[in-house]
Amino acid sequence: MERLLLYVHFNKFNFISGHVLYQLEKIRPLYSRVVFISNSKLPEDIKVELSQSHLVDDIVERQNIGFDFAAWRDGMKTVGFDQLAHFDSLTLMNDTCFGPLWDLEPIYQKFENDDEVDFWGMTNYRKDKDFNEHIQSYYLSFKKQVLESSTFREFWQGVQDFTNVQDVIDHYETKVTTNFLDAGFRYKTVFDTIQEDTTGMLYPDFSYYNPTAILNHKVPFIKVKTIANNEGIMPYIFDELERVSDYPLDLILNHMSMIDRPDYPYLLSRKYLKDQELDGTFDKKVAVHLHVFYVDLLEEFLDAFQEFHFSYDLWVTTDLEEKKLEIEQILSHRGQMASILVTGNVGRDVLPMLKLKDQLSQYDYVGHFHTKKSKEADFWAGESWRKELIDMLVKPADQILANMEGNPKVGMTIADIPTFFRYNRIVVAWNEALISPEMNKLWQRMGATKSINFKNLNTFVMSYGTFVWFKYEALSPLFALNLTEADVPAEPLPQNSILHAIERLLIYIAWDQKFDFRISQNPISLTPFIDNKQLNNREDLQPHTFVDFNQIGGIKGALKYIVIGPARAVKYIIKRMMMKAKE
DSSP states (O other): EEEEEEEEEETTTTTTOHHHHHHHHGGGOSEEEEEEEEOOOOOHHHHHHHHTSOOSSSSEOOOOHHHHHHHHHHHHHOHHHHHHHSSSSEEEESSSSEEOOSSSHHHHHHHHHHTOOOOEEEEEEEEOSSOEEETTTEEEEHHHHHHHHHHHHHHHTOOOOOSSHHHHHHIITTTTHHHHHHHHHHEEEEEEEESOOOTSSSSSOHHHHOOOHHTTTTOOOEHHHOOOOOOOHHHHHHHHHHHHOOOOOHHHHHHHHSSSSSTHHHHHOOBHHHHHOOOOOOOOOOEEEEEOSGGGHHHHHHHHHHTSOOOOOOOEOOOOOOHHHHHHHHHHHHTTOEEEEOOSSSSTTTHHHHTTTTHHTTEEEEEEEEOOOOTTTTTHHHHHHHHHEEEEEEETTTHHHHHHHHHHTTTEEEEEEOOOHHHHHSOOOOOOOOOHHHHHHHHHHTTTTSSOOGOOOOOOOGGGGGGEOHHHHHHHHHHOOOOGGSSSOOOOOOOOHHHHHHHHHHHHHHHTTTTTEEEEEESSOTTTTHHHHHHOOGGGGGGTTOOGGGGGGGHHHHHIIIIIIHHHHHHHHHHHHHHHHOO
């Protein structure tokens, strides 16, 4: 069979996601010719890769005017309308879906051997008050008898460059099916939804509102928008996908993390490290940066570094020349090679790391740690925090690098939340809001390309203590700021300092650089009932002798507590009394 595919791509950030390359690789054998039409600008290296790998035969770049339908029209012009009928079928597809979840060849054979089918698709939409019955346009395939018809040519040559997507839906997506039905052609779909139960669905759009039905009916594609629209059940959809399909879930996680925020709960549930071992041929350049403020903790880290089964260069920074001499003696005694720099006592562990910009930029992977103590907390709090971070990010370094090697889109690995922050409600929304203005300032200074207002986020996924593994490219905008001591306030640091902002920004900087992140799980297992008890507190059951205004907005919160709270209480009492009087 001579099949033609016109494939439309669009990415608002002008890059190509891994799921698109995977999709093309899997479906390429079905088609004699593939025309790749991009409604966004493609990087030059991607165009070269697409051509040299023979995933596509033609590449058409255009503005996103007229959207998919105008792009398909232009693809037909590229091939030539007179040449279309030389193919046995023409398939129109876009990159708005993940898949194929299963092999497409049996589906093609089924419809190609069915004399009652002239054109077909994946799913359809039943007639309602707004739209006619139609095949949903993310996947449409026309057989030769349709391609040879004047109806086909007239329809596609008449497609206009609408700038409003609703116009495209009204004039083309919802009418393309009717147009060919009126001409006497017949259609079928992989999943015929016309008679399906729509209980609980806002609209009879199964491709968007009902991913469970999509999987149950073996539709080989699941729409990208469906993932974001059904966050609450996505962890279970992912489980089912793993059970019934061999589709790589990382492609979904990476893409959703890039086009949306990377910190939604349904994504976080899948970001734990996989159980992978580092390949024996691993030869990437690795740097370990350790900031040593407390020299008495140095050997604890050196012991943990012995868990590594890869070569690395150790970079040690400290604040005083006297400490440097102590560090040199300890390293010499242990036979440990390292480069030691005195970077001063400003910026804690963060500024010393950033001062190593030129050195660290030469490495493929960087691990950043420091001799953590918590002066403001008791002994056990500081101990538990540091030891758990070592257990999560230092000792399992082999597994961390194996995961980052196995997925090029992963540019960072952070630790899970230390247990101290689950037993104690310290990181709260009101306090995080005080840090968000500094985060926004840094975001602008770095020239980040993705739009985000950190003031609108309740809390952040952060690298506690700034312990982290990363690819230099993932954090290059932070290093490029060339921050100095003048950027950091004097000790004791306020709770909304630039250092606190950087601690919370790391995964978002990587996100802006088109990298995803992974989480190293805390080996200490705590029941979620702890979080449930800590986070779900009724104010009317709390002691009335003390209110922590830091957790309800500081001074502004206190004013609201004094003025707005009583005013609302009086308003409520009056309203209830009036209702009772009416009764």
